[in-house]
Every structure is written in structure tokens, then in C-alpha cells.
Amino acid sequence: MRKVALTGDRPTGNLHLGHLAGSLRSRVEMQSSFDQYIMLADVQALTDYFENSRKVVDSILEVIADYLAVGLDPELSTIFIQSQIPELSELTMYYMNLVSLSRLERNPTVKAEIAQKKFGESVPAGFLCYPISQASDITAFKAEIVPVGEDQLPMIELSNEIVRRFNRIYHTNCLKESTAHLSKTTRLVGIDGKAKASKSLNNAIFLSDSAELVAQKVQTMYTDPGHIKISDPGNVEGNVVFAYLDAFHDNEEEISSLKKKYSQGGLGDTVLKSLLNDTLQKLLQPIREKRESLNKKDLLEICYVGTNKAKSVAQKTLYEVKSAIGINFFDKSLNRRN
Amino acid sequence: MRKVALTGDRPTGNLHLGHLAGSLRSRVEMQSSFDQYIMLADVQALTDYFENSRKVVDSILEVIADYLAVGLDPELSTIFIQSQIPELSELTMYYMNLVSLSRLERNPTVKAEIAQKKFGESVPAGFLCYPISQASDITAFKAEIVPVGEDQLPMIELSNEIVRRFNRIYHTNCLKESTAHLSKTTRLVGIDGKAKASKSLNNAIFLSDSAELVAQKVQTMYTDPGHIKISDPGNVEGNVVFAYLDAFHDNEEEISSLKKKYSQGGLGDTVLKSLLNDTLQKLLQPIREKRESLNKKDLLEICYVGTNKAKSVAQKTLYEVKSAIGINFFDKSLNRRN
Numbered sequence: 001m002r003k004v005a006l007t008g009d010r011p012t013g014n015l016h017l018g019h020l021a022g023s024l025r026s027r028v029e030m031q032s033s034f035d036q037y038i039m040l041a042d043v044q045a046l047t048d049y050f051e052n053s054r055k056v057v058d059s060i061l062e063v064i065a066d067y068l069a070v071g072l073d074p075e076l077s078t079i080f081i082q083s084q085i086p087e088l089s090e091l092t093m094y095y096m097n098l099v100s101l102s103r104l105e106r107n108p109t110v111k112a113e114i115a116q117k118k119f120g121e122s123v124p125a126g127f128l129c130y131p132i133s134q135a136s137d138i139t140a141f142k143a144e145i146v147p148v149g150e151d152q153l154p155m156i157e158l159s160n161e162i163v164r165r166f167n168r169i170y171h172t173n174c175l176k177e178s179t180a181h182l183s184k185t186t187r188l189v190g191i192d193g194k195a196k197a198s199k200s201l202n203n204a205i206f207l208s209d210s211a212e213l214v215a216q217k218v219q220t221m222y223t224d225p226g227h228i229k230i231s232d233p234g235n236v237e238g239n240v241v242f243a244y245l246d247a248f249h250d251n252e253e254e255i256s257s258l259k260k261k262y263s264q265g266g267l268g269d270t271v272l273k274s275l276l277n278d279t280l281q282k283l284l285q286p287i288r289e290k291r292e293s294l295n296k297k298d299l300l301e302i303c304y305v306g307t308n309k310a311k312s313v314a315q316k317t318l319y320e321v322k323s324a325i326g327i328n329f330f331d332k333s334l335n336r337r338n
Numbered sequence: 339m340r341k342v343a344l345t346g347d348r349p350t351g352n353l354h355l356g357h358l359a360g361s362l363r364s365r366v367e368m369q370s371s372f373d374q375y376i377m378l379a380d381v382q383a384l385t386d387y388f389e390n391s392r393k394v395v396d397s398i399l400e401v402i403a404d405y406l407a408v409g410l411d412p413e414l415s416t417i418f419i420q421s422q423i424p425e426l427s428e429l430t431m432y433y434m435n436l437v438s439l440s441r442l443e444r445n446p447t448v449k450a451e452i453a454q455k456k457f458g459e460s461v462p463a464g465f466l467c468y469p470i471s472q473a474s475d476i477t478a479f480k481a482e483i484v485p486v487g488e489d490q491l492p493m494i495e496l497s498n499e500i501v502r503r504f505n506r507i508y509h510t511n512c513l514k515e516s517t518a519h520l521s522k523t524t525r526l527v528g529i530d531g532k533a534k535a536s537k538s539l540n541n542a543i544f545l546s547d548s549a550e551l552v553a554q555k556v557q558t559m560y561t562d563p564g565h566i567k568i569s570d571p572g573n574v575e576g577n578v579v580f581a582y583l584d585a586f587h588d589n590e591e592e593i594s595s596l597k598k599k600y601s602q603g604g605l606g607d608t609v610l611k612s613l614l615n616d617t618l619q620k621l622l623q624p625i626r627e628k629r630e631s632l633n634k635k636d637l638l639e640i641c642y643v644g645t646n647k648a649k650s651v652a653q654k655t656l657y658e659v660k661s662a663i664g665i666n667f668f669d670k671s672l673n674r675r676n
Contacts, residue, residue: 042665043431050435051507057664083665089427093381093471096464097388104463125442125470126434129463133431169389304668326395327380327421330642 005030005181006143008039008082011059012049015066016204017280018188018197021247024070026147026183031076037141037310038067040303043082043089044133047126048117061299066207069291074302080310081303082137087314091136094321096129098165099158104128107158109151135159139175140314147181156180170324174317188247193222193240205280207287214284218277223269230268241272249279343368343519344481346377346420349397350387353404354542355618356526356535359585362408364485364521369414375479375648376405378641381420381427382471385464386455399637404545407629412640418648419641420475425652429474429659434467436503437496442466445496447489473497477513478652485519494518508662512655526585531560531578543618545625552622556615561607568606579610587617 007027009015015024030036040063045056064079072079082088104110110131114123131154138146138159146156156178163175187196190203197204205217221241227234236242236259245255258275261267322328345365347353353362368374378401383394402417410417420426442448448469452461469492476484476497484494494516501513525534528541535542543555559579565572574580574597583593596613599605660666 046432046663047435050432053508053663053665060667081665081667083660084667086424086428089431090424093427093430093464094384094388096467097385097462099463100457100460101463101466102459102461119438121440122438123440124435125437125439125467126431128439129434129467132463170391300667307668322421325384325391327391327419329398329419329422329638330645 002033002035003144004037004142005034005145005147006037006039006138006141006178007147008037008041008137009063010041010045011056011063012045013055013059013199014062014206014208016197016199016206017244017248018190018204019066020070020207021188022149022183023147024067024072027077028071030147031073034145036077037143038072038077038079039137039310040064040079040081041137044130047124047130047133050124050126060303061296062208064299064303065291065294068294068299068302069207069287074306078306078309079303080307084307085140085311085314087311087318088133088136088140090318091140091314091321092129092133094325095132095135095162095166098162098169099132101128103158103161104131107131107154109154112151131155131158132162135162138178139163140317141310142176142313142317143178144176145181146178147183149183149187153180153182166321166324172320172324174320174324189240189243191217191221191240193238207284208291209284211281211285211288214280215277218273218280221273221276223272227262227269231265233265234262234267234269236263241269241276244276245272245279248283249275340371340373341482342375342480343372343483343485344375344377344476344479344516345485346375346379346475347401348379348383349394349401350383351393351397351537352400352544352546354535354537354544355582355586356528356542357404358408358545359526360487360521361485362405362410365415366409368485369411372483374415375481376410376415376417377475377648378402378417378419379475382468385462385468385471388462388464398641399634400546402637402641403629403632406632406637406640407545407625412644416644416647417641418645422645423478423649423652425649425656426471426474426478428656429478429652430467430471432659432663433470433473433500433504436500436507437470439466441496441499442469445469445492447492450489469493469496470500473500476516477501478655479648480514480651480655481516482514483519484516485521487521487525491518491520504659504662510658510662512658512662527578527581529555529559529578531576543622545622546629547622549619549623549626552618553615556611556618559611559614561610565600565607569603571603572600572605572607574601579607579614582614583610583617586621587613 007023027036027038040060042056042060046053049056060081067079110128134155135158148156160177163177166175167173190197190201191205192203194203195201205214223239223241224235242259249255258267258272319328345361365374365376378398380394380398384391387394398419405417448466472493473496486494498515501515504513505511528535528539529543530541532541533539543552561577561579562573580597587593596605657666
């Protein structure tokens, strides 16, 4: 039997090359060997986008289009929308009793995010508790593998704590611990070279960008400000063009020899950027074409089928959880007769 | 149209005379003029009974038996179990984004309860957030009237804050503010005269107590320790027997003249206790008989019908809430096709 893997995205904008390098490519690989669930985490996104829900809502079909465009196959990967699975909210209610407030406040990732988001004194309860909701997502599907970045390790740790505590208190083994899969790829830097590529910093190349826009963005990419004449030795470290070539050019040796040449002097930014542009255009053209071939109705249908499949799995887990607590008073009849 | 009222109990044990005086009698009155929902708040009870869920589970049918025994009529009052209505959990998830952690920590009732329950450093997130879950209960049924004790006023206030914030952020008026109805009756003191009657202090007379047990408990009631000889003047203030006569004897004048006599001296505790015992036996006998006539299957069926009715109301509210946020992606189809 294939192991269950759970991944997903907070739908707060279209996906970009950072997502492709960071997670999408590995999901495409994983879908043939894992029973992969991919969640559009709209409920989680709303914990800090609650005043901008339009953004979340509008992003959902865009993100699904990105998924399919890069090669995720709904026959192999179950794509679903978090808000359409009430069982996840119910699990969260029961898990919230097993996690103390101080445990949540100690979570280093949440701590850093709270500081960054400038909630001030008004940290929404929903935001502080989102790691509990993540535990619901992970456990509902009995995910064994959760591909994450390093910053998400505390979430998996908390989820496993909840699993152990629940199983111990309610004398059951219905919940399963999961294992974090650290992604191999490092975070892709933004085209400005300042921080990781992100929508909010407006420094990313989106999978849906037109060929012209991609070319323009490559033109403005940060290289080495000290590299003025072609003959000057240039810095490879911190040079965004090389970072992107590393991530997306398929000939490592070629890039290695270009780096050497650039460091010694004699290789101009124009030539380099032209190579990167060719690389990205070749990469993005089929993605863009696939994306344009998708219509809203089909995307909704794909998502509907995936959500229904995910719902029936979550339903089963919730049933086990409520049985362990002892609160399936009408057995399944209430749901059945509806 | 009759106004909607919501009340309920945390099922953590059988109901006693304190409940009868404090809420049950007024619910029986209200059911003919209000559209009354009565919730068995098992999810809320689990926020501090999560390690003792058996107690909650076992109490549910007992409490429903108490309800019916005192005259609550399932044709007039909708009796339902909180945990069987997933919509309440979903509402809580969305409301949690609208309430800050510091707002929750300022709640005086929760603060006092946390101190009393000795959670120490481990206040469960679920416990701190239970007022948000209460707001879900109130708003799901669009309750206009919520009968409460004084200590519950901060909960209604928070619920109304959530209503206003939700309606403002999502440009809707689908949620309704509610009004607290302060109950007229004061809290019934325990038979030991030390604190209010409660199961945990073992100082209550239960609706299900046998006639013998009631008589025994009346015998041990705290009166006035200084009232030794019948001819001694006795204290009416703090005298539990008088508190119970005030609450349950139907002739106010008679009690008033007995109080006078007791204060002046010349009225013995034995006579008084005998009067109270007669009063309580007359009150409790039909309740006990009705209680014994109920079987588990019928109770479950009553509760099943009530829960289904409540569920369809909550479903409608959740649909409006999710529409306002914009996240009814499959319209109602996902639920319909299930």
C-alpha cells in the first residue's frame, strides 16, 4: 500500500517559481509513489486574511490551475478545499482541549509570524491555534509523510504530541503519528535578491506570467552591482541569475563552468540573463499553455471530486475519534438520514 | 412569531433542586411563549472534562430524563446534543479569527474559572476559547433571548461583539445580536449552607434522589447552630431550611409567619424540617415517577429528533456565514449529494 502524504498551500495568490522549486516539483514526483492529498488551506489562510477573504476565495481556482499546469494529476493526487470538510473543524475542537495555551505560545514559528504580521496586542485566537488545525488536517487523512520546510517542523512535533495524548487519554490507537519530510530544495530568492520570492514582496515570477513579463522580470534581476564591465570579475554568491539557473537549468556542468568564467571576469550579465530567459521560457511555456486550456467549470469539478474523496476519509477518522471519546450517540444515523 | 431562546446545560451529572429553582422552572414557563432550544453542551463540557469524558457521556440521557420529568415538552422545546452538530464547530473556526487572545484572557468569568479549576500553567486552548464556541451556539440558532446568570453576562457581550464584527467585515446582517435574560431566582444554597448547591460539593438534592434520600438530606440540613432549645430565638438568615421553603413552598404568607415565629423563639427545627420534607416530597414525587417511566430508547429518539431539527437551523446559518465570507464553492451540492 502506498503511504499517505499530505501537503497543501494557503491560497493567497497565484503560485510562482519559488513554489515550483520548493514544493510543486517534488509533489509531481511524489504523486506516483504516494497516496498524496493536496489541501487548499483556505480556513488556515483566513486566520490572518479574515479581513481580506476575497483574496483567499479568488486564489483557490488559480492555485488549482497552477497545480494541474505543472503536472499534478487529479487521478493520482487528491486535491481538496479545507473549508468544505467540516470534519476538520470538529477534530480541531477536540484537539484544542489537549493543547495548552502556553504550549501554543512557545511555538517558535508562530511566534516569529506573529511578530512579522504586526498583530500587536490583538493576536487572533484563530491564528494562535492554527497549528492545532494543522494537526487535524494531518491526522484526518492519517498522513504518514508531511513534506515541509524547516520552519514547519514544530507543527509536526505538536501534531504528534496531540496524537500521543489523544491515544493515551482515550485508550485508542486510531490516530497516527506522521513524519516530516524536509524538502531538499532551498528557498528560491526573489528577483530583487533581498528575500525569498514572494507575492507580497512583489519579487516573484509567477507560473501564470506572460512570456513578455517573464523576460522583463529577468531583465531587472539583481546580479552583482560591482560587476560593471564585462571583464570585471563578478560575484556568483547572492547573484539571483545564478540562483535561478541553479534551480531551473538542467545542465549543472554548464552552469558550473559559467560561474567560473563569471568569477574570473569576461562574462556579461546580458549573456547570462539571456540564457536564464531561454531556460525559463522553455520551462514556463507548456505550463502557461496547459493553464490556459483549463476552464473554471472543470477546475471546480476536479476539486469537487477530490474534496468528496477527502471528506469520506476525514469522516471515517472523525467517527473513530468520536467513538473513542464516546460521543457517537446516534451512531452514524444522523449523517445517514440527512 | 415567537422569539428564539437558547439555554442548555453542561452534562456533567444529574440535575438537582438548584437547577430546578435556577433554570428548569423558568424554561418550563418559557416553552409556551418562546421557540426554545435546549442544548446538551457536551463539547463545552469536554473543554475541562476531556480526561473524564465518560462522566459527560453518561450524563446526557440522565439530564434529558430530568428535563422531561420536570415538564419540558419536546414538542415545544428543541432538545439537542451539541457534539452532533458539526456546524457549531465550523462557526467557531471562523469566529476565532475575530477574537483576540487578550480579549479572551480578559473575560472575568473565564479568569475566575481558570483560577478555580487549578489548570496552573496548562490552560487548555479549548477552555480559554469556550466563550467563542458559545457565541457559535447562540448565533447558529439566531437566539434573541439567552437566559443566564449574572456570571454569564460577559459571554453574551462577547457573542454580540463577534456578531457586530462579523457583520461589519463581511458586509452582511446574517448574524443577530442576542439579549441576556437575567434569571429572577437566586442561586440555591447547598444543604450544608456553605456554597451554592452543586454536584461536585455533594451538597445537593437531586431530582432523581429517592424519597428516603431526600428525607435524609433534609434531616442533615444546616439551620442555626445557636438555636438549641425550641424556645431560643433562631436565625432565618443563612438558614438552609428557610431558603428551600422560600424556593419551593407555594404559600409565601405561611412561610413569612413561620420566619417571624422562628426569630422570636418557639419554633423547633424538627417541625420546620418536617414541613420542608413534605413540600419537597410533594414536589419531587411526580418528577421521580415521570423519570422512571422514561426509557433510554425513547430519550435517544427525542434527542435525535431535536438534534435533527437544530441541525437544519444551524446548517442554514452556516450557509449564510460561509456565503458572506465567500467560501461556498460548491454551493450546497457537497452536502446535498452526500
